[in-house]
Amino acid sequence: MTADSPVLESSKTEVVLVGRFAPDEVHPTKLVETNTLTEVEAKLATFNGLLKGQLVDFALDWATVQAVTQRLVFTSSQAPYVRIADLALRVVREALKAPAVTMLGINREFQFRFASSDARDAFGTRLAPPEAWGDWGKEVRTELTPATMEANRHGGLISIQMRQAIPDDREAGWIDLTVASAVVAGSKLGVLIRANDHYQCSDSADPPTLSKDGHEASRTERLLEALLTRFDKSVHRSDAIVNGLVKQ
Amino acid sequence: MTNLVAYSPEYWTFDQRGENAADVVDAWSLAAINAQGATGSTLALGTWITEPSALLIYETQFRLPKRAANLISQAPDALGSSPDRHVNDALLNVEPDFLLRRTVPPPVARPKGNTDAVIAEWQGYVTRISDQTIEARLAGLTGEGVAGEAEEATIPRSEVTKADQSLLAVGALFRLCISYEKTPAGERRRYSTLVFRRLPAYRQQDLDDAHERTRARVDGLRLD
Numbered sequence: 496m497t498a499d500s501p502v503l504e505s506s507k508t509e510v511v512l513v514g515r516f517a518p519d520e521v522h523p524t525k526l527v528e529t530n531t532l533t534e535v536e537a538k539l540a541t542f543n544g545l546l547k548g549q550l551v552d553f554a555l556d557w558a559t560v561q562a563v564t565q566r567l568v569f570t571s572s573q574a575p576y577v578r579i580a581d582l583a584l585r586v587v588r589e590a591l592k593a594p595a596v597t598m599l600g601i602n603r604e605f606q607f608r609f610a611s612s613d614a615r616d617a618f619g620t621r622l623a624p625p626e627a628w629g630d631w632g633k634e635v636r637t638e639l640t641p642a643t644m645e646a647n648r649h650g651g652l653i654s655i656q657m658r659q660a661i662p663d664d665r666e667a668g669w670i671d672l673t674v675a676s677a678v679v680a681g682s683k684l685g686v687l688i689r690a691n692d693h694y695q696c697s698d699s700a701d702p703p704t705l706s707k708d709g710h711e712a713s714r715t716e717r718l719l720e721a722l723l724t725r726f727d728k729s730v731h732r733s734d735a736i737v738n739g740l741v742k743q
Numbered sequence: 744m745t746n747l748v749a750y751s752p753e754y755w756t757f758d759q760r761g762e763n764a765a766d767v768v769d770a771w772s773l774a775a776i777n778a779q780g781a782t783g784s785t786l787a788l789g790t791w792i793t794e795p796s797a798l799l800i801y802e803t804q805f806r807l808p809k810r811a812a813n814l815i816s817q818a819p820d821a822l823g824s825s826p827d828r829h830v831n832d833a834l835l836n837v838e839p840d841f842l843l844r845r846t847v848p849p850p851v852a853r854p855k856g857n858t859d860a861v862i863a864e865w866q867g868y869v870t871r872i873s874d875q876t877i878e879a880r881l882a883g884l885t886g887e888g889v890a891g892e893a894e895e896a897t898i899p900r901s902e903v904t905k906a907d908q909s910l911l912a913v914g915a916l917f918r919l920c921i922s923y924e925k926t927p928a929g930e931r932r933r934y935s936t937l938v939f940r941r942l943p944a945y946r947q948q949d950l951d952d953a954h955e956r957t958r959a960r961v962d963g964l965r966l967d
Contacts, residue, residue: 503860504925531941533906574861574936575918581941588943723942731885 499614501607501741504680508576508730510583510722511600512567514715518551520591521562529590531582558582580726584719596715599694599722603733606677607741609684612644615676618686619652621743622674644683652676664728665721666697672736688740690733694721862933863889865919867896872913875900881919902937910939 519525522545523537532540536555543559544552552561558571558579567586569579580601587594609615616639625632625639638650654675662670671691679685696714706713863886871878877898883889896919903911917939924932 506860535906574920574922575864575938577918577940578938581943584943585941727884734885 499610499617501609501614501618501686503605504608504685505572505606507570507572507604508579509600509602509604510567510569510579510726511598511602512583512587512596512718513565513598513600515593515595515597516562516564516567516591517548517593518546518562518564519548521551521560521567521586523553526586526590529585531585531590560586576730577726580722584723587715587719594715595711596718597695599718601692601694601722601726601729601733603690603692603730603737605688605737606679607686607688608679608682609686612639612641612649612684615684615686616651618741619676623652623655625651664725665694666700666717667695668693670732670736672740674740688737690736692729692733694718694725860923860925861920862886862923863921865889865894867917867919869911869913869915869917870895872900872911877903877911879917886921898937903939904937907937907939910941916940916942 523532523540526532527534527537532555540553540555542553543561544550548564550561550563553559557573558569560582561568561570567583569583569586571579587596609618620636620639625636628635635650638648640649643649652674654673656671656673658672659670661667671689671693673687673689673691675687675689677685677687679687696710696717700717701710702713864884865881866884867879867881869877869879877900879896879898881894881896883892883894900911907917917937920936920938922934922936924934
């Protein structure tokens with residue numbers, strides 16, 4: 496690591512399940528009934544939002560859970576992150592009566608802080624050289640100075656996204672990496688990097704005979720199986736990708 | 744001047760005073776407390792002591808595998824020896840002035856909003872349970888010198904949280920992590936986390952499917 500390497504200020508891991516859910520069944524008291532949460536965990540849970548039939552949003556001391564009718568989101572900034580995968584699996588398999596999962600995301604988010612505007616600009620121009628944007632890009636390049644940063648008139652890279660389409664470890668999906676400028680730990684010299692490891696089902700992997708539910712149960716199980724078997728690998732891969740990105 | 748008071752063999756202790764004390768704390772990256780001011784129940788990892796009357800430097804209540812121990816407590820050059828040689832056997836027989844209670848990590852002392860970076864992570868399963876300890880086999884998942892390595896470890900039962908006590912059984916899966924915690928003030932602390940996994944139970948359909956797969960394999964066997 497060099498002096499220009501950014502400092503990792505925070506990171507978190509997220510499991511996102513898209514589909515059809517009954518948020519009320521994710522209420523902490525309901526999760527205790529199905530042994531998904533302990534009584535102590537449920538008792539200490541703090542609510543961020545509660546709308547009957549629409550939203551259940553609460554925080555445990557090691558994770559947050561947000562449930563709406565089309566999405567479940569489990570987030571944690573405390574290792575071992577596999578706990579949110581286990582929680583998501585238990586919620587869907589044991590607490591929800593008729594869930595349908597159509598997409599899965601295993602996401603990592605990192606907040607880095609650079610030591611100087613020059614160091615952050617070097618990182619940004621490495622990812623997207625202003626010269627690649629023609630004469631206008633050359634004008635942007637002239638704005639990349641510490642003085643313009645002080646004056647809140649700093650140009651340069653705002654955000655950029657790179658995709659690996661259809662990695663070979665899933666039926667369908669992709670890995671997106673997004674890099675964006677951000678205020679991190681009160682510093683304007685921050686960068687937010689988000690890795691979205693996305694899983695979907697492919698028609699070609701569906702059972703040959705169409706089921707009454709249109710393969711809903713089969714697809715739900717296949718995506719949950721992906722969560723169970725690939726969570727660790729996904730987290731480690733995202734970490735490796737981001738490390739490779741910031742430590743060149 | 745208060746002398747060291749730790750006595751449990753689970754702790755690696757040594758007497759270190761004077762100017763080098765802070766360096767030792769830093770080099771070992773271990774927890775330190777001011778023995779005179781400690782109450783025995785409010786230990787905080789990474790406590791900084793500017794004028795130590797005595798330092799109690801403890802490792803972790805885990806008897807970690809060698810690689811893990813090395814990772815946590817690389818012996819400082821100034822000491823010129825392995826941590827084990829600094830265990831003060833005499834202290835182990837001293838009646839303590841106070842008892843150390845929960846040490847690694849102290850979850851209630853972990854302020855919300857802090858951020859972590861994982862240094863090493865193991866997947867483990869329990870192989871034997873005795874009155875005081877748990878024997879376990881570990882597989883390194885992440886961390887330099889850890890990933891891909893198999894280890895064996897002895898962990899005090901006291902490290903299993905109350906919430907996880909019901910999960911403690913031979914064969915139970917757990918994760919052991921060593922992480923850095925960064926406080927809002929910018930301070931870095933190192934701590935360990937032991938968490939038993941709460942996986943979904945097998946459903947009858949899963950068992951039926953497994954039974955069916957087994958039957959198919961058995962039927963497919965041919966004896967020549």
